[in-house]
Amino acid sequence: MAQVPVTVTVTGAAGQIGYALLFRIASGQLLGADVPVRLRLLEIPQAVKAAEGTAMELDDCAFPLLDSVDIFDDATKAFEGCNVALLVGARPRGKGMERGDLLEANGGIFKPQGEAINAGAADDVRVLVVGNPANTNALIAQAHAPDVPADRFNAMTRLDHNRALSQLAKKLGVSVNDIRKLTIWGNHSATQYPDIFHAEVGGSNAAKAVGDQSWIEDEFIPTVAKRGAAIIEARGASSAASAANAAIDHVHDWVNGTPEGDWTSAAFTSDGSYGVPEGIISSFPAVSRNGRWEIVQGLDIDAFSRGRIDASVKELTEERDTVRQLGLV
Ligand SMILES: NC(=O)C1=CN([C@@H]2O[C@H](COP(=O)(O)OP(=O)(O)OC[C@H]3O[C@@H](n4cnc5c(N)ncnc54)[C@H](O)[C@@H]3O)[C@@H](O)[C@H]2O)C=CC1
Numbered sequence: 001m002a003q004v005p006v007t008v009t010v011t012g013a014a015g016q017i018g019y020a021l022l023f024r025i026a027s028g029q030l031l032g033a034d035v036p037v038r039l040r041l042l043e044i045p046q047a048v049k050a051a052e053g054t055a056m057e058l059d060d061c062a063f064p065l066l067d068s069v070d071i072f073d074d075a076t077k078a079f080e081g082c083n084v085a086l087l088v089g090a091r092p093r094g095k096g097m098e099r100g101d102l103l104e105a106n107g108g109i110f111k112p113q114g115e116a117i118n119a120g121a122a123d124d125v126r127v128l129v130v131g132n133p134a135n136t137n138a139l140i141a142q143a144h145a146p147d148v149p150a151d152r153f154n155a156m157t158r159l160d161h162n163r164a165l166s167q168l169a170k171k172l173g174v175s176v177n178d179i180r181k182l183t184i185w186g187n188h189s190a191t192q193y194p195d196i197f198h199a200e201v202g203g204s205n206a207a208k209a210v211g212d213q214s215w216i217e218d219e220f221i222p223t224v225a226k227r228g229a230a231i232i233e234a235r236g237a238s239s240a241a242s243a244a245n246a247a248i249d250h251v252h253d254w255v256n257g258t259p260e261g262d263w264t265s266a267a268f269t270s271d272g273s274y275g276v277p278e279g280i281i282s283s284f285p286a287v288s289r290n291g292r293w294e295i296v297q298g299l300d301i302d303a304f305s306r307g308r309i310d311a312s313v314k315e316l317t318e319e320r321d322t323v324r325q326l327g328l329v
């Protein structure tokens with residue numbers, strides 16, 4: 001191994017996303033085919049044995065890039081020296097629940113994890129929160145890591161972005177490779193706004209190519225925004241492999257940069273752009289340059305998009321107010 005290994009901490013390692021994620025990280029898909037990784041897995045004590053089973057399977061793959069796997073039930077140890085933290089461990093929602101119903105149950109997990117990241121992670125740590133409600137859990141972790149730059153705490157809306165790409169490609173009968181500049185705004189929840197008004201298909205405007213506002217409003221947006229619930233209904237369990245895939249995409253692009261001529265969607269601390277209140281963790285059109293996300297500026301937001309963005313942002317500010325009342329931020 002030519003390079004120094006990068007330390008990647010994964011929480012909820014024995015869960016279903018963990019199982020879909022760890023093998024892809026160890027094979028080099030998270031950071032690059034020449035970057036060795038050290039895995040540190042965090043689980044609750046009852047699930048440590050299952051995590052050990054996964055670690056045995058990781059051994060059995062003989063991944064050339066996998067330097068080591070260590071398992072912990074103590075957050076302080078798990079985040080020691082961590083460069084990339086994937087906060088997956090949380091309670092998933094069941095049928096009929098909204099992600100916001102999990103705020104109190106999961107809020108308690110992200111405070112100690114933020115503290116542990118603050119105490120022991122590497123100076124360049126990047127944190128992606130996957131566990132729901134992801135945006136507000138990221139806000140909680142960030143609030144307890146005052147020494148880590150705020151922009152290092154992200155929440156995952158890349159799965160929504162990928163879902164939207166796929167739905168739009170199907171509608172237009174094109175490949176996902178033909179679509180650029182799609183955006184998920186707001187919260188990773190049913191209020192999210194998948195925006196195709198700035199998207200391009202084969203270089204032309206995607207909304208014009210669709211040419212059907214009622215499809216956008218009544219089919220596309222609800223299908224993308226409620227896809228998580230549809231998967232739960234169909235599978236009896238929430239999305240796992242697609243969520244792991246999106247986490248890989250998000251961190252890969254954050255670290256290695258987004259392609260020229262395109263952008264993606266990522267949730268991070270608002271600087272007030274597009275009227276999103278400063279400080280909340282909201283999804284934006286984003287490019288990554290030199291390892292940092294930048295919000296794509298200068299997009300015209302019409303009245304329809306304004307209303308949708310505002311509705312999702314309102315939910316985010318309400319979630320923030322709830323966790324404030326609970327003393328979590
Ligand atoms: N942002 C997104 O797009 C998506 C988010 N999710 C969310 O990801 C989370 C994980 O989903 P699954 O893997 O399906 O759930 P799961 O229930 O299969 O696994 C969760 C794992 O987390 C562990 N865990 C619980 N508390 C922990 C703690 N304090 N520290 C470390 N580990 C802990 C559990 O023991 C369990 O092994 C859920 O919150 C789910 O809603 C799921 C899909 C997409």
Ligand SMILES: O=C([O-])CC(=O)C(=O)O
Pocket residue numbers: 092093099132159227228229231238239
């Ligand atoms: O819907 C859920 O609870 C899991 C999730 O976040 C998603 O699939 O988008």
